[in-house]
Amino acid sequence: QPFDAPADATSVADLIDQIGSEKMFLFASDYPHWQFDGDDAMPPNLPENIVARMCVENPLETFPRLQLAA
Numbered sequence: 001q002p003f004d005a006p007a008d009a010t011s012v013a014d015l016i017d018q019i020g021s022e023k024m025f026l027f028a029s030d031y032p033h034w035q036f037d038g039d040d041a042m043p044p045n046l047p048e049n050i051v052a053r054m055c056v057e058n059p060l061e062t063f064p065r066l067q068l069a070a
Helices: 009-019 048-062
Strands: none
Touching: none
């Protein structure tokens, strides 16, 4: 389920702590829809380690065949 950006990085860290795992996030987008605002596909204020986890590490762990394409 997508979520919009929390107001700050601390809120993101709190959310991840409540869920109990940073390995549960994958990047997803519904772009291009008419209601898409702005140019950024990623919500602001996400910590860099979470962005790397969502966009690279988690997809490769979830879909191992992606590694063959790299």
